[in-house]
Amino acid sequence: MTIARAVLPVVLAGAALGVASHVAAQPEGNATRGAALFGQCVACHAVEPGVHLTGPSLARVWGRRAGTVEGFTRYSEPLKRAALVWDAATLDRWLEDPQAVIPRNLMTYPGLKDARQRADLVAYLKAAAAGQAPPTAPGGRMMAAPPRPDLKTLGPERRVRAIRHCGDGYHVTTEDGQTVPFWEFNLRFKTDSSPLGPSRGRPVLASAGMQGDRASVVFASPEEISRMVEAKCP
Numbered sequence: 001m002t003i004a005r006a007v008l009p010v011v012l013a014g015a016a017l018g019v020a021s022h023v024a025a026q027p028e029g030n031a032t033r034g035a036a037l038f039g040q041c042v043a044c045h046a047v048e049p050g051v052h053l054t055g056p057s058l059a060r061v062w063g064r065r066a067g068t069v070e071g072f073t074r075y076s077e078p079l080k081r082a083a084l085v086w087d088a089a090t091l092d093r094w095l096e097d098p099q100a101v102i103p104r105n106l107m108t109y110p111g112l113k114d115a116r117q118r119a120d121l122v123a124y125l126k127a128a129a130a131g132q133a134p135p136t137a138p139g140g141r142m143m144a145a146p147p148r149p150d151l152k153t154l155g156p157e158r159r160v161r162a163i164r165h166c167g168d169g170y171h172v173t174t175e176d177g178q179t180v181p182f183w184e185f186n187l188r189f190k191t192d193s194s195p196l197g198p199s200r201g202r203p204v205l206a207s208a209g210m211q212g213d214r215a216s217v218v219f220a221s222p223e224e225i226s227r228m229v230e231a232k233c234p
């Protein structure tokens with residue numbers, strides 16, 4: 001018996017096994033279950049077209065080249081360079097281990113080990129691309145990330161009139177006449193140029209969660225920051 005004959009059945013068996021495990025790795029997905037799982041993504045992704053958060057809108061990624069969603073300007077170089085088209089197979093691998101598929105991409109998500117859950121998410125993204133994404137919460141209500149407030153509508157106690165820097169602190173005066181001191185390390189300066197951001201020249205004070213000692217001042221654009229902060233001790 002020749003070596004070729006002995007090897008051939010092994011190769012065929014391997015190929016058959018490969019196909020079987022490939023099928024097993026991609027079970028049939030269910031978009032409704034995927035909608036519930038999408039709760040893991042909503043902090044960074046919306047499925048409405050054109051709504052970009054930390055990550056791009058996923059409304060139309062299905063069948064599209066990676067890194068090409070219109071209006072999203074913050075893709076990493078590795079993702080832009082990856083010659084990948086998003087389909088069932090590539091999305092499955094991406095969701096299992098994003099860093100393995102595109103090293104040094106900027107999606108901070110550890111990956112989802114459960115193959116069926118990945119298939120459900122893939123089915124959800126496919127339905128979203130067809131404009132048929134099932135609601136992400138029971139009762140038909142969209143469970144998006146907690147809605148961002150429109151910063152133009154905040155009251156005088158949140159509208160910042162002056163910021164003074166002295167020593168290691170900022171003293172923030174709001175339009176209701178209150179002045180609150182912050183350790184400089186606890187105050188962040190941010191910009192929000194979206195339609196929900198503050199009006200030009202009218203920055204607002206946003207608290208950072210439960211700790212009352214931390215806050216952010218949100219400006220309409222970066223050049224307003226240095227204009228507003230005055231170095232002055234009483």
Ligand code: HEC
Binds near residue numbers: 104108
């Ligand atoms: C902490 C934020 C964050 C979370 C959570 C997150 N993503 Fe992402 N995602 C990103 C960022 C940022 C990018 C762009 C990465 C880059 O440019 O390197 C991205 C990119 C993607 C892309 C490629 C988009 C394109 O235009 O090529 C897909 C698909 C995707 N994410 C799906 C998901 C899904 C599904 C989930 C939930 C299971 C998820 N992401 C969770 C931040 C996140």
